[in-house]
Amino acid sequence: MSEIKVENIENLTPKHINRHENYEYIKRDFVKKWTGDCEGCVVIIYEIPPKKSNYPYHYHNSKEEVFYIISGEGLLRTPEGERKVKAGDIMFFPAGEKGAHKLTKTSDNENLKYIDFDTAHKIDVCTYPDSKKVAIWGEGYNKVYNEKGETDYYDGE
Numbered sequence: 001m002s003e004i005k006v007e008n009i010e011n012l013t014p015k016h017i018n019r020h021e022n023y024e025y026i027k028r029d030f031v032k033k034w035t036g037d038c039e040g041c042v043v044i045i046y047e048i049p050p051k052k053s054n055y056p057y058h059y060h061n062s063k064e065e066v067f068y069i070i071s072g073e074g075l076l077r078t079p080e081g082e083r084k085v086k087a088g089d090i091m092f093f094p095a096g097e098k099g100a101h102k103l104t105k106t107s108d109n110e111n112l113k114y115i116d117f118d119t120a121h122k123i124d125v126c127t128y129p130d131s132k133k134v135a136i137w138g139e140g141y142n143k144v145y146n147e148k149g150e151t152d153y154y155d156g157e
Contacts, residue, residue, distance in 0.1 A: 005031060009045055017054075020154040025054035026111075042118040048074065048105040056157045059100035061125040065093040065118045067103070072112035077102040100129060131156030 012028035030043040048054050057077055073086040078093075079100050085091065093099035105112040123138035133156065135144045144153050 012045065020157060022053060022157065023055065023154065024049050024052040027054075040120050042116070042120050044116045044118075045070075045113065046116055047111040047113045048072075048103065049111050050105050050108045053102055053104040055102065056128050056154075057100060057102040057130050058126050058128045059093070059097055060095055061127065062095050062121050063119045063124050064095050064099070065101075065116060067091045067093075068115045068117075070113040070115065072105065072110050073107065074103055074105045074112045077104070097127075097129075100127075128156075 007030065009028060012030060014026045014028050016024075016026050018024040026047040026049075028045040030045065031041065046054055068090045069085055069087050071087050073084060076083055076085045076091065079098060085103070091101075093101050103112070103114070121138070123136060123141065126135040126137060127133075128135070131146070133144055133146045133151065135153070136142070144151055144155075146155060
């Protein structure tokens, strides 16, 4: 992309994903490398409904992430344990096992809303320690595997 992009969050098309009883979210894509918006980053605004997570516990082998919580509160799981997070908190997740994370909206009130800033690569390998899966995400390739072969994203969650 060779131009500045300015957009109001209300103008970003929400995508509601609800394919598993424990995982549900609304996302609004702002910029993505693989759609030609930018050269090396991804910016997505997420909302997680009460008592849900958006993704299982995982880490990226090549990309780094930064979350900034806009509103709400939740529980962040990392290799160091669990801690409460709330509006105004900013989190950095390095690539690799030390950056493993899962964010859950624990209370019954408002959604947890946050901005996810990621580095982008042509291919990212994502590891899911709890379910012993590996996912390969990238330009034109999205597959999830366990020790038996290709599997569903939520298998073992």
